[in-house]
Amino acid sequence: MKLPKEGDFITIQSYKHDGSLHRTWRDTMVLKTTENAVIGVNDHTLVTEHDGRRWVTREPAIVYFHKKYWFNIIAMIRDNGVSYYCNLASPYVMDQEALKYIDYDLDVKVFADGEKKLLDVDEYELHKLQMSYSPEIDFILKENVKILVDWINNGKGPFSQSYVNIWYKRYLELKRR
Numbered sequence: 001m002k003l004p005k006e007g008d009f010i011t012i013q014s015y016k017h018d019g020s021l022h023r024t025w026r027d028t029m030v031l032k033t034t035e036n037a038v039i040g041v042n043d044h045t046l047v048t049e050h051d052g053r054r055w056v057t058r059e060p061a062i063v064y065f066h067k068k069y070w071f072n073i074i075a076m077i078r079d080n081g082v083s084y085y086c087n088l089a090s091p092y093v094m095d096q097e098a099l100k101y102i103d104y105d106l107d108v109k110v111f112a113d114g115e116k117k118l119l120d121v122d123e124y125e126l127h128k129l130q131m132s133y134s135p136e137i138d139f140i141l142k143e144n145v146k147i148l149v150d151w152i153n154n155g156k157g158p159f160s161q162s163y164v165n166i167w168y169k170r171y172l173e174l175k176r177r
Contacts, residue, residue: 003033003094007174010040011098012063014089017131022103024048028063029174031167036067038092038099041171042074062167064158065092065099070144071108072101073158081112082164086148088124088141104133104141110152110159118145 004010012025025047028040043060064073072092074085088106092099105124109117128138152159 004030004038006030006032007177010038010094012040013098013100014087014103015100017102017104017127017133017137020050022050024098025057028099029171031062031170031174038065038094039063039167040065041167043171043175060168060171062158062164062171065101067091069147070104070140071148075158075164077164077168078112082161083112084108084110084152084159086110088144088148104137106141106145108145108148108152116149116152 008030009027010030012028014022014024016022025042025045027045028042030038030040032039040063041060042057042063045057046054047057048054060077062075062077064075066072068091070088070090072087072089074087076083076085086108087101088104088108090102090104092101094100105120105127107119109119111117127133151157155161157163
C-alpha cells in the first residue's frame with residue numbers, strides 16, 4: 001500500500017479487541033510519514049462514535065502513530081499550553097480505507113502543567129475479561145505504559161515543545177496553500 005504524503009487527508013479508525021469499530025476521525029491531515037510512523041493533525045475534525053454520535057474536535061492536535069509501539073499520542077494545542085492524551089493501543093496498520101488500530105482502554109493524560117494521570121483502569125480490567133485479552137497482550141500493554149511514561153518524563157518525541165512547534169508550524173503552512 002502506498003503511504004500517504006504530506007498534505008494528504010486520511011481517515012483514522014479505532015477498533016476494540018473484539019473487532020468492533022470504536023471511533024472514526026475523518027480528514028486527518030498527514031504531516032509526515034516514515035517507514036514506521038505517521039504524524040498528522042486534527043483541527044475541527046469530524047469524529048464519529050461507535051453508536052453513531054458525532055462531534056468535532058475543538059482545538060488543533062498533533063497525532064502520532066507508530067508501527068512498533070503499543071500507544072499513540074495526541075498533543076492538544078490549547079490556550080493554556082499543550083496537553084496530551086495517550087491511548088494504549090496496538091501498533092497501527094494502514095490500508096486503502098484508513099489508518100487502523102485496536103484501542104486497549106488504558107489512557108495516560110498529561111495536563112499542560114505536567115500532571116500525569118492513568119485513566120480507565122476499571123474499563124481495561126472489565127474489557128480484559130469480556131474480550132479475553134491474552135496474558136501476552138496484558139504484559140505488552142503494561143510494558144508500553146512504562147515506555148510512554150519514560151517518554152513523558154524525558155520530553156521525548158511528541159512530548160517535546162519543539163516537536164509540537166515544528167509540526168504545528170508545518171500544518172499552518174500547508175493549510176495556507
